[in-house]
Amino acid sequence: MANNEPKKGGILRAYLNFNVLYKILIGLVIGAVAGIILAASGVTALPKWISMFGTIFTRLLKMIIIPMIVGSLVVGASSVSPANVGKVGIRVVIIYLITSAFGVIIGLVMGNVFQPHAELAQVTELAAEAAGKTADVSVWNVIAEIIPTSVLQSLVNETVLQVIFFSLIFGLCLSFMKVSENERIRTISTTMYNIFDCLAEIMMKIVSGIMQYAPIGVAVLICEVFAKNGAKVAGALATVTLACFLGYAIHIVLVYGGLLAIFKIKLGTFFKEARTPFITAFVTRSSNGTLPTTFAAAENLGVDKEVYAFSLPLGATINMDGTAIYQGVCAFFLVMSCFGRGLTMGEMGMIVLLATLASIGTAGVPGAGAIMLAMVMQGINLPIEAGSVLAGAYAMILGIDAILDMGRTALNVTGDLTCTCCIAKQLGFLKADSVLK
Ligand code: ASP
Numbered sequence: 001m002a003n004n005e006p007k008k009g010g011i012l013r014a015y016l017n018f019n020v021l022y023k024i025l026i027g028l029v030i031g032a033v034a035g036i037i038l039a040a041s042g043v044t045a046l047p048k049w050i051s052m053f054g055t056i057f058t059r060l061l062k063m064i065i066i067p068m069i070v071g072s073l074v075v076g077a078s079s080v081s082p083a084n085v086g087k088v089g090i091r092v093v094i095i096y097l098i099t100s101a102f103g104v105i106i107g108l109v110m111g112n113v114f115q116p117h118a119e120l121a122q123v124t125e126l127a128a129e130a131a132g133k134t135a136d137v138s139v140w141n142v143i144a145e146i147i148p149t150s151v152l153q154s155l156v157n158e159t160v161l162q163v164i165f166f167s168l169i170f171g172l173c174l175s176f177m178k179v180s181e182n183e184r185i186r187t188i189s190t191t192m193y194n195i196f197d198c199l200a201e202i203m204m205k206i207v208s209g210i211m212q213y214a215p216i217g218v219a220v221l222i223c224e225v226f227a228k229n230g231a232k233v234a235g236a237l238a239t240v241t242l243a244c245f246l247g248y249a250i251h252i253v254l255v256y257g258g259l260l261a262i263f264k265i266k267l268g269t270f271f272k273e274a275r276t277p278f279i280t281a282f283v284t285r286s287s288n289g290t291l292p293t294t295f296a297a298a299e300n301l302g303v304d305k306e307v308y309a310f311s312l313p314l315g316a317t318i319n320m321d322g323t324a325i326y327q328g329v330c331a332f333f334l335v336m337s338c339f340g341r342g343l344t345m346g347e348m349g350m351i352v353l354l355a356t357l358a359s360i361g362t363a364g365v366p367g368a369g370a371i372m373l374a375m376v377m378q379g380i381n382l383p384i385e386a387g388s389v390l391a392g393a394y395a396m397i398l399g400i401d402a403i404l405d406m407g408r409t410a411l412n413v414t415g416d417l418t419c420t421c422c423i424a425k426q427l428g429f430l431k432a433d434s435v436l437k
Pocket residue numbers: 285286287288320323362363364365366367368369370405408409412
C-alpha cells in the first residue's frame with residue numbers, strides 16, 4: 001500500500017510542481033505545432049468541445065480583472081503611510097508615476113516604429129466593430145468620465161478607469177484613517193485594510209490557479225490562431241520581443257541615465273551596484289522577490305535606510321516602468337493584429353493613463369503585468385472576449401510572457417533604485433561620496 005501512495009495524483013502533482021512559465025511556453029509550442037498541422041491538412045476550425053478550453057481561459061481572466069484592481073489598488077494606496085507621504089513620499093510617488101508614463105510612451109513609440117502584428121483572419125469584420133466602439137474616445141470625455149456617478153455601476157459595467165479612481169481615493173483615505181488619533185477610527189480602518197489585504201491575497205491565489213490552467217488555455221487558443229492563419233504569425237512574436245527589449249534598453253539609457261545625470265550621481269558606481277538586483281529580477285521575474293538585493297544595493301550606494309526602507313517596497317508595488325513599456329508595445333500588437341490598424345491618438349492617450357495607473361495595481365510577482373494588459377484593453381473598449389480574434393492574439397503574447405517578463409522585471413527594479421537614489425540625493429539622504437559626481 002505504501003508503495004502505491006506516491007503514485008496517487010502523481011501526474012497532477014508533477015504538473016503543478018513544474019515551473020508555470022515553462023508550461024505556458026510548452027503550451028504555446030504544442031498549440032502552434034498542432035495548429036500548423038491542422039492548417040496543412042485543411043482544418044481551419046477546432047471542434048467546439050476543444051475550443052471550450054480556450055474560452056474557459058479567457059473567461060477566467062475577465063473574471064479576475066475588477067476584483068484584482070480593487071484589492072491591489074486599495075492595498076497599494078493605503079500602504080503609503082501618511083507620515084512618509086510628507087516630503088519623501090510625494091516626491092517618490094511623483095517620480096515613479098512620471099517614469100512609468102515615459103515607459104508607456106517609449107512602448108508606444110516602439111509599437112509605432114516596429115508595427116508588430118500578426119495578420120490574423122476576421123480583421124475586416126472586427127475592424128468595423130472596433131471603429132464603432134472607439135469613436136467616442138476623446139481626451140476631455142475621458143478625463144471627466146474618470147469620476148463615477150455610481151460606484152456600483154462602474155463595478156458592474158467594468159468601467160476600469162472609474163474603478164481605479166475610486167479604489168485609489170478609497171485607499172488613500174484608509175491610509176490616513178489607519179493612523180488616526182481616534183482609537184475607534186484606527187481600529188475599524190485597520191480591520192477594513194485587513195479585509196482588502198485579504199481580498200488582494202485571495203485574488204493573487206486565484207491568479208496563480210488560473211496560471212496553472214493557462215498552458216491548456218494558451219495551447220488551445222494558439223492552435224486556433226495557427227490553424228486559421230498558418231505559420232506566418234510566428235515572426236510577429238519575434239518582433240514584439242525585439243520591440244519590448246529595445247524599449248527597455250532605451251528607457252535605461254534615456255530615462256535612468258538622464259535622471260542620474262540630472263541628479264549628479266555617478267553612472268558607473270550606480271550601475272555596478274544595480275547589477276545584482278537587475279540580474280536577480282531577470283531570473284526571478286519578481287520585484288518583490290528581488291527586494292533583499294535591491295535593499296543591499298541601496299545600502300551600498302549610501303542611501304539612508306529611512307528612505308529606501310520606504311521607497312523600495314513601495315516601488316516594488318507601484319513602480320513598473322518595464323511593465324509600462326510592455327503594455328504599450330503589446331496594446332499596439334493586439335490592435336494592429338486584430339483590427340488591421342494602429343492606435344488612435346485618443347487610444348494612445350488612454351493607454352498612457354491606464355498603463356501608468358495599472359502599474360500601481362500590478363503586483364510585483366511573475367506574470368502580473370499580463371493580467372493588467374487585459375485590463376488596459378478593457379479600458380480602451382476592446383475587451384478580450386472569449387472566442388474573439390483578440391483572445392487569440394492575447395494568448396500569443398501570453399505564450400512568450402516568460403521572456404518579456406524577465407526584461408520588464410529587471411527594468412522595474414532598476415527604476416525603483418534609480419528613483420530612490422535621485423530623491424535621496426535631492427533631500428540629502430545620500431551618504432557615500434563614491435556615487436556623487
Ligand atoms: N513581474 C513583474 C514584477 O515583478 C510584474 C509584471 O508582470 O509586469 O515587477
